[in-house]
Amino acid sequence: MSHLQTLLAETPYLAYSYAYPHKSAYRPFARPLPLRQIWEPEDRTDLSLYLHLPFCEYRCGFCNLFTLSNPEDDLAAQYLQQLRIEARQVRDQLPDFHFSQLAIGGGTPTYLEPDELAQLFDILQRELNTSPAQFPCSLEASPATLTAEKVALIHDQGIDRLSLGIQSFDEQEALSIGRPQKRREIVEALELVRNVGIPTLNLDLIYGADGQTVDSFRDSLQQALAFQPEELYLYPLYVRPLTGLGRKPQQWDDHRLTLYRAGRDFLFERGYTQHSLRMFRRTDAIQPHDTQYCCQTDGMIGLGCGARSYTSRIHYSSEYAVGRSGVAAIIAHYLEQEPESFASAHYGVELDREEQQRRFLIMSLLQTTGLSRDFYSRTFGGDVLNHFPDLRELEEYGLARITADTIILTPAGLERSDTIGPWLYSEQVLQRMETFQCH
Template identity: 85%
Template sequence: MTQLQTMLAETPFVSYSYAYPHKSAYRPFASPLPLREIWESEDRTDLSLYVHLPFCEYRCGFCNLFTLSNPQTDLATQYLQQLRVEARQVRDQLPDFHFSQLAIGGGTPTYLEPDELAQLFEILQQELHTSPEQIPASIEGSPATLTAEKVTLIRAQGVDRISLGIQSFDEQEALHLGRPQKRKEILQALDLVRSAGFPTLNLDLIYGADGQTAASFLNSLQQALAFRPEEIYLYPLYVRPLTGLGRKQQQWDDHRLTLYRAGRDFLLEHGYAQHSLRMFRLEDSTQPHDTQYCCQTDGMIGLGCGARSYTSRTHYSSEFAVGRSSVAAIIAHYLEQEPESFASVDYGFQLNCDEQRRRFLILSLLQTTGLSRDFYADTFGADVLDHFPALEELAEHGLARITADTIILTSTGLERSDTIGPWLYSEQVLQCMETFQCQ
């Protein structure tokens, strides 16, 4: 059996390939790399800016994000002060950047108090000369942390997309996910968001919770559609180290696949177009901004502890952890850093030519638009099948359609995205991920 055949015979849910390589493949660099050196040969005209706020009101049972729940009272204030220091250093080192989009994530950015949120936007404007009014800007939030004052402030700043982690409208299912939220709380938050007039509302829902059925999952989707969100993300429940949830395998895998198909079909029937395994967008909705940012080729600057940055050759961030004490220690180290330390980076992954091609391939192929063979050839100087002849096997298994112009996953291939992505990982990345000690 080939490696793909072996993987297809096992779980469809191997790993979410939202980025490549995953941060568990990052390691300390032999010596610190100056920011100017990393970025000197990069096109800095269309960058993405990501700001990480690693705080939440509580940690959900499935969460393996870099975040600290219920931190000490003044920690957010200290964090914002250091975020300003970091932003100033980035500006000084890379004065000719231009951002095409902004994302504020975490954690839960709306955990911040209104005055802290206002300070965050002030930092972006004063230190990076970046305003959400000028570029597509998104912020993540949770129903428990939203208030009318926060929603009004965020919208007034020009943020045009807000993403809420709902996960389930069923209170019992939410409890099984380690998420003690109330349905009333969700509805109040959604009313606030819709009243504020955000052009794009995204809702995240999870399938695979204990006791969840196709009927209960569709009921959550039906309740979500009452607010006509422009985007919906459907996430399979993953159980990862240090997240507190334990699971049996095969029956659970079959159940998740059944729920995915039910949710997918429901959304397609109600006017949503599928863009990836997880993302669905309302077909008659419009984008508030026309952005030229392309995740396959353009870079990203991340600010804050836990934020990922990347150029074509170098990906970097702070160290990664999940356990509370380890996350707290990494944040404490971030707060203690001297300003000049932000002028260089010491932890990440350097991509050789093969890794750059794999990243481009994975980020393209796992979208419903697929991979443009001309775009790939223009970027890397050869046809993708010359570099990755094993892709032919996807077509042999009915997982992709290969034409002279594109390679596009079929519906069967799309639902195996979390298998196909890891199948394309290099041996070096896989080895680093397997030996990573999650703390």
Template identity: 55%
Template structure:
């Protein structure tokens, strides 16, 4: 029995792959690398600019993101000051650069007041030079923290996509994942977002929560469609170490695959197109526009604790934690850093030539598919020679070749959270196994 066959006999929910390698494979660099050396050979004509705001009003029971709940204003102000210093040092190292995409995430960026939001946009636009009004710009918000004035600032500064984590329109379901959310407040926030005129509204919903049924999940989907979202993301619930649900350790009643299929089929019946396992796009959604950006090929500049930066050979970030004390300590240390200290890269992952090929293959496969000719042109080799295990996808009906592109079938798409980890290198798997959660 192959490793894939063994995994197919177990849960399809192993891990969500939104980047490769995962941050749990990152380790300290000894000695630290200089920022200039890391970016020396990198193309800078189509970068992604990301700013992380590691603050929330509360931490949801499923959340393992890098964020601190209920920060005092002096903590927020100290963090923003360090963010400004980091952006200056990063600009010095980058020199001339063009950004094709920008995003502000967290945490909850709209926990910041209007002045704080303006500070973030000023450093992205003024310091780093991102043309925020002519590239796609996405900002994450929450029902508890949005108001008319903040939304007007986001729209005026170039934001064309707002993403809001609703999770469910049924209060008992969100209460089960420690999110005391009022549906009336969610609906008011959505009305406000729509009235502000953002071209793209994205709603996040979760399936697999305690007490959730197919009927209740479809109820939330129908409620979501009343606001005509251009995008909907359907996330399976994961119970991760150190989160509230992880500590609760309830017996798992796994209905996730049936809930996923019900949600997928419903959205397809409503005219949505499935882009990935999680993402569905409405027929009225606008084209992304702006410069072309391909995550498999182009770099990413991440600013702030919790943000990751990608170059061809090095991925790096601040250290990562979930526990509240450790998160607060990392934020405090970051806030004390000098501008000069941001010229050192001390934590991350060096990508060998093989890992660079693997990353390109993996991110392509889980998105539009691996273009066999493009891979050969980029790396001078055949992807099926470099990664012969890919042939197993076709054997098990999880992948197929169409017009020179290896794509996942519908059966493969619904097992994306199994296929991604299956294709990790042994070195990355070992680092992830050894990672000490804190």
């Protein structure tokens, strides 16, 4: 039995391959790597900029992101001061960057008070000569943290995409996954966003909660569609170590595949197209910007504790943790750093040629547009099937269609994205992830 056969016999939900390698494969560098040295050989004309705000009003039971719930009163203010210093240092090291898109995430950026949000945008303008109105800009939010003042500020800054974490319109379902929220808060937040006219509204929903049924999932989707979101992300529930749900001894009934299929078909019937296992976009929705950014080949500069940066060869960030004490310690260390420390990368991973190829393959294949064999060949100087001959197994099992031009997952393959992604991880990366000590 091949390795793929073995994996296909297990749950379809092995790991969410949103980035490769995962941060759990990062380690301290033997010596600090100067940013100028890292970025000197890179094309800096189409970079993505990411700002991380690691604060939330509470930590959801399923969350393994780098965030601290209910921080001390002045911690956010201290954080913004240090973020400004970091941004200034990065600008001085890389004065000739050009951004093609901006994302502000966390955590929950809208946890910040209005004056703090204004400071965040001031950092972009003063330190990076950048404004959200210049290119596609997405900001993450939660219903409980949105107010009319914050939404107006976000709109006035030119942010054209707001991503709202809903998870479920059913209060009991949300509570079962460690997210105490009221439906009234959700509706009020959505009305605020729609009334102000932000061009793209994305809603995140989760399937697989204890007690959730096909009917209740469809009901949440129906309530979401009442606000005509341009995008929806449907996330399978993962119960991970050190999260609230991961600490409970409860056994979970894994009916996620059934729920996924029901949700997918529901959205298809209502005019949405699928772009990945998780992402659905309304067919008639107009993209507010045309961007040439390509995550397979273009780099990203991440600012803030918990942000990831990557070039073609070096991925780096602050250290990673999930538990409160570990996250708090990493944030405290970030706040203590001297300005010159931000001129170098201290923690991350170096990708050799094969790892670069794997990343390109994974980031391409798990999209509905699939992998362009010509694009891969022009990037790496060889055919992807020669470099990764095991890909032909995907066609044997009906998981992909391979032509002279592309490799595209079938519907059966797409719903196995969280199996196919980990199947393509290298042994070296898997070993580093397995031996990572998460706190």
